[in-house]
Amino acid sequence: xxxxxxxxxxxxxxxxxxxxxxxxxxxxxxxxxxxxxxxxxxxxxxxxxxxxxxxxxxxxxxxxxxxxxxxxxxxxxxxxxxxxxxxxxxxxxxxxxxxxxxxxxxxxxxxxxxxxxxxxxxxxxxxxxxxxxxxxxxxxxxxxxxxxxxxxxxxxxxxxxxxxxxxxxxxxxxxxxxxxxxxxxxxxxxxxxxxxxxxxxxxxxxxxxxxxxxxxxxxxxxxxxxxxxxxxxxxxxxxxxxxxxxxxxxxxxxxxxxxxxxxxxxxxxxxx
Amino acid sequence: xxxxxxxxxxxxxxxxxxxxxxxxxxxxxxxxxxxxxxxxxxxxxxxxxxxxxxxxxxxxxxxxxxxxxxxxxxxxxxxxxxxxxxxxxxxxxxxxxxxxxxxxxxxxxxxxxxxxxxxxxxxxxxxxxxxxxxxxxxxxxxxxxxxxxxxxxxxxxxxxxxxxxxxxxxxxxxxxxxxxxxxxxxxxxxxxxxxxxxxxxxxxxxxxxxxxxxxxxxxxxxxxxxxxxxxxxxxxxxxxxxxxxxxxxxxxxxxxxxxxxxxxxxxxxxxx
Numbered sequence: 425x426x427x428x429x430x431x432x433x434x435x436x437x438x439x440x441x442x443x444x445x446x447x448x449x450x451x452x453x454x455x456x457x458x459x460x461x462x463x464x465x466x467x468x469x470x471x472x473x474x475x476x477x478x479x480x481x482x483x484x485x486x487x488x489x490x491x492x493x494x495x496x497x498x499x500x501x502x503x504x505x506x507x508x509x510x511x512x513x514x515x516x517x518x519x520x521x522x523x524x525x526x527x528x529x530x531x532x533x534x535x536x537x538x539x540x541x542x543x544x545x546x547x548x549x550x551x552x553x554x555x556x557x558x559x560x561x562x563x564x565x566x567x568x569x570x571x572x573x574x575x576x577x578x579x580x581x582x583x584x585x586x587x588x589x590x591x592x593x594x595x596x597x598x599x600x601x602x603x604x605x606x607x608x609x610x611x612x613x614x615x616x617x618x619x620x621x622x623x624x625x626x627x628x629x630x631x632x633x634x635x636x637x638x639x640x641x642x643x644x645x646x647x648x649x650x651x652x653x654x655x656x657x658x659x660x661x662x663x664x665x666x667x668x669x670x671x672x673x674x675x676x677x678x679x680x681x682x683x684x685x686x687x688x689x690x691x692x693x694x695x696x
Numbered sequence: 697x698x699x700x701x702x703x704x705x706x707x708x709x710x711x712x713x714x715x716x717x718x719x720x721x722x723x724x725x726x727x728x729x730x731x732x733x734x735x736x737x738x739x740x741x742x743x744x745x746x747x748x749x750x751x752x753x754x755x756x757x758x759x760x761x762x763x764x765x766x767x768x769x770x771x772x773x774x775x776x777x778x779x780x781x782x783x784x785x786x787x788x789x790x791x792x793x794x795x796x797x798x799x800x801x802x803x804x805x806x807x808x809x810x811x812x813x814x815x816x817x818x819x820x821x822x823x824x825x826x827x828x829x830x831x832x833x834x835x836x837x838x839x840x841x842x843x844x845x846x847x848x849x850x851x852x853x854x855x856x857x858x859x860x861x862x863x864x865x866x867x868x869x870x871x872x873x874x875x876x877x878x879x880x881x882x883x884x885x886x887x888x889x890x891x892x893x894x895x896x897x898x899x900x901x902x903x904x905x906x907x908x909x910x911x912x913x914x915x916x917x918x919x920x921x922x923x924x925x926x927x928x929x930x931x932x933x934x935x936x937x938x939x940x941x942x943x944x945x946x947x948x949x950x951x952x953x954x955x956x957x958x959x960x961x962x963x964x965x966x967x968x
Binding site: 465468469472473476477478479480484486487489490497535575577578596597600604607611612613614615616683684686689691693694695 | 737740741744745748749750751752756758759761762769807847849850868869872876879883884885886887888955956958961963965966967
């Protein structure tokens, strides 16, 4: 069965039932996908500040109500306990488990943060005939920990994680201009060219995802990545924090071209 | 003395000394100005959620550290106690004072929220030869309470406030496209045309600011306004909350064309 043509409702049912536990790239086309961070309310204001100060890796698209697993601003019936294919569970800053649902772990003080992801601008690049290697080869985008420091907020700090895509030399300006249109999907790249300048020693050994080649005539281009807060959470050594598993995103009911990521808030204009 | 040509440092010194207590439109050209809300930490997470769910009236450009009057992410030496020309002080939801500094009111649990303001897109409109009446006549933009409900977050809720600018019929698309480029400055309009449709009964009697005419051949266009949270604060009946006085904004050290509103976070790229 190919998942690619399934409706968002069908995909969510499979995820909720634990029958789809993998990558979400290319699924439920046209809907905003998001990185997810869940943590106790006690740390939520500091984490909101961390996201606000680091909008390129952590573009805030939603903050759920404390204790309520339903994410009302992003979905009609979107449940943080079950609706991500696979989760990462961190205890005292260490990854201890990668379950497919977190029903038994949910706490009455949990707050969910949804952060924009790169799928939105990737789709826009593909629509302009950019060849994105990992998409063409059904792999996960290569992700690297860099030497770029994020702006701290109390216990949250750490290096920025980036994704890499090879872009033809003569189309760099175009790729920058396209991605810059999507500030909630990491916006313009943070670096172009030499990976060593941002602390990446070997493009063939990404920290997450699969290595991707740099074809002759192309340049490696680096965008801020929503896996960045997973480093900050490890550094913060929170007693408990839960995220999506990299690549396995929260699929929302928001259209990926919506001006704002809020359900039922449509200010589209008719100009006659 | 004309303030218009003064440097940002000189303007800030005058404001800090209580010698400039009025409107900030047109001052410190090239720097981001912001609406301000200060409230106790206890309410800060709910207010952050309110802003995130209402990004058109409340585009978040900064959240200060709890208790620290220095707004580090927006300025080198920006002090929330003194650096706004005039403040509004609300107690139990009622406006009780409009002082020029809040040194004596500052609390150890205060958190400041800076929200983008319309000056950024107004400047872009002026650069494209739009005649903005209130700017040409040295008045304050007309602001109206509407019937558009914001998305609530706990105690924060209420009607959206909008600003109005008259735009020539044949340039409406252009005005929308220009302002849409500035999501941190309220983005595209929320309504074009009939003020009655959004609960405005009389364009000649704005709730704040000065009335502006609609010239023959022009259409009233309404943008979300950063005064909206002042309604939400009144509805929330917080024991204490402090805002800027409408029109009298917080002038930051951030360049108004910066991709992200965070000091020293410059990811501008050189493509060779």
